[in-house]
Amino acid sequence: MASLDDLKKRIASVKSTQKITKAMKMVAAAKLRRAQESAEKGRPYSEKMNNVILNLSSGISDKENAPKLLSGSGKDQIHLCVVMTSDRGLCGGFNSNIIKKAKSYFAKLSEEGKELKIITVGSKGNDQLKRAYGDKIISHISFKESKNANYFDAEKVGKIVIEKFEDEEFDVCTIFYNQFKNVITQIPQAQQIIPLNTETSEEDKSEDSYEFEPDEDEILSNLLPKNISTQIFKAMLENSASEQGSRMSAMDNATRNAGEMVDKLTIEYNRSRQAAITKELIEIISGAESL
Amino acid sequence: MSEEFKVEIVNPEKSFLIKEDVSEVVVPAFEGEMGILKDHISIISFLKPGIIKILSKSGDENYYVEDGIVEFKNNNLSILTSSIFNLNDFDKSKQQDLLKQAEEEASKPEINDQSKYLVDQKIEVLKSLN
Numbered sequence A: 001m002a003s004l005d006d007l008k009k010r011i012a013s014v015k016s017t018q019k020i021t022k023a024m025k026m027v028a029a030a031k032l033r034r035a036q037e038s039a040e041k042g043r044p045y046s047e048k049m050n051n052v053i054l055n056l057s058s059g060i061s062d063k064e065n066a067p068k069l070l071s072g073s074g075k076d077q078i079h080l081c082v083v084m085t086s087d088r089g090l091c092g093g094f095n096s097n098i099i100k101k102a103k104s105y106f107a108k109l110s111e112e113g114k115e116l117k118i119i120t121v122g123s124k125g126n127d128q129l130k131r132a133y134g135d136k137i138i139s140h141i142s143f144k145e146s147k148n149a150n151y152f153d154a155e156k157v158g159k160i161v162i163e164k165f166e167d168e169e170f171d172v173c174t175i176f177y178n179q180f181k182n183v184i185t186q187i188p189q190a191q192q193i194i195p196l197n198t199e200t201s202e203e204d205k206s207e208d209s210y211e212f213e214p215d216e217d218e219i220l221s222n223l224l225p226k227n228i229s230t231q232i233f234k235a236m237l238e239n240s241a242s243e244q245g246s247r248m249s250a251m252d253n254a255t256r257n258a259g260e261m262v263d264k265l266t267i268e269y270n271r272s273r274q275a276a277i278t279k280e281l282i283e284i285i286s287g288a289e290s291l
Numbered sequence B: 001m002s003e004e005f006k007v008e009i010v011n012p013e014k015s016f017l018i019k020e021d022v023s024e025v026v027v028p029a030f031e032g033e034m035g036i037l038k039d040h041i042s043i044i045s046f047l048k049p050g051i052i053k054i055l056s057k058s059g060d061e062n063y064y065v066e067d068g069i070v071e072f073k074n075n076n077l078s079i080l081t082s083s084i085f086n087l088n089d090f091d092k093s094k095q096q097d098l099l100k101q102a103e104e105e106a107s108k109p110e111i112n113d114q115s116k117y118l119v120d121q122k123i124e125v126l127k128s129l130n
Helices: A002-058 A094-111 A123-133 A149-166 A216-290 B092-106 B113-128
Strands: A078-084 A115-121 A137-141 A170-179 A184-196 A211-213 B005-010 B014-028 B030-037 B041-046 B050-056 B063-066 B068-073 B076-080 B084-086
Touching: A002 A216, A002 B005, A002 B041, A002 B068, A002 B076, A002 B092, A078 A094, A078 A123, A078 A149, A078 A216, A094 A115, A094 A123, A094 A170, A094 A184, A115 A123, A115 A149, A123 A137, A123 B084, A137 A149, A149 A184, A149 A216, A170 A216, A184 A216, A216 B068, B014 B076, B030 B068, B050 B113, B092 B113
Parallel strands: A078 A115, A078 A170, A115 A137, A211 B041, B005 B076
Antiparallel strands: A170 A184, B005 B014, B014 B030, B014 B041, B014 B050, B041 B068, B050 B063, B063 B084, B068 B076
C-alpha cells in the first residue's frame, strides 16, 4: 500500500489537474458560444448559395457542356479527400470521429480499386493519418495562427482544391468534417463537393424560371468556385463549433472523474492514516504489557 | 399600394443587412448597372466591383462591393457577397489599402483578361470615391 506521503502527493496532483480541466471547460464554453453564433450566422449564406446553384443547374439545358465543377470530369477514378480536423487536442472524440469516418471511406475506396489522395486541414488529423496514409497525403494546411474560422482561410483551401481539379489531379472531391448538432452530439460528415451533388434537395426546387444575366454557363462558372470555398467555410464553422462543444463535454467529464478520484484517494488516505495510528497504539500497549 | 420590397445582404460570416422598406436598389451587375424595383422579373446575376445603392423611406444607403451574386425572386432581393463595406464608415486609409492591393494585382504579368477587367473596374470605382 502506498505510504501516506505518496497519497497526499497524488491527491494534490489530481486536484490541480482538476483545476486545469475545469478552467479548460470554462474557456471552451465561452468559445463555444461564439463559434456557435458564427456557425448560425454563416448558414444563410451557404444556403442561399446552394439554392441559387440548384436553380441554375436545373436551368442548364446543355448538360454536356456544363462546367466541369458541376458535372465532374466524367471519370470516377481518383478521389481527393479533404479531412478537416482541429489544431489542438484534448477535445474528446472530436478528431478521432472524423478520422474514423474518413478511414472507413478510404477502405471502401481502396476496395473498389480507386486511387486516393488526401489533403489534411488541421494538424491533429495530419498526425493521425500520417502513419497509415503518409504517402497519400499530398498537402497539409493548418490555420494555427488564425483564432477563428474566417472566410479568407476557406478561400485558400478552396483555391488549392480548384487548382488541383483544373490540373486534373483528381475526379471526385469529398470533405470530411463534424457537423455541430449540440454540445454532446457532433456528427461526422462526408460531403461531396466536386462534382456537385444537385440531386439531394430535389423537393425544394422552385418552379419559377429566372432571367439570367449574363447567361447560365457564365454565371455558373463564376459561381461554382465560390461555392466550393463557401462549402469549405461552412465546414470550418461547423467544425470549430463542434470542436469547442466536444472539448467542453470532454473537460466536464474529466473534471467529474478527477473529483471522484480525489474522493477515493481521500478515503484511502484516511484509512491508512487510521491504520497507522492503530498499529502504533498496539505496539505501545503490547510494549507496556511485556514489562 | 406599397412599392416596397425586401432586401437582404449576406456575407459568409453573417447576415450583413436586412431591410424591408426598400423602394429601389441599384446594383453594379456584370453587364452594367441595374436598377431593381418592386415586381421585377426573377433574375440571377453577378456583380462587378462597384456601389450598391439602396433607396428607402428611412434614408438612402451606399455600399461598396467587390464581387457577389444577386438573386431577385418574389420581391425578395438577396445579395451574396464576400466583400462589402458601408460607404459611411469607409475611410481614406481603407480605400487606399484596397486601391493599393488592386493596383498590385493589376500589375501582375500573368493576369488573365477577365480578372484584369475586374481589377480595372475596382481601381476605377475606388478612385471615383475620392
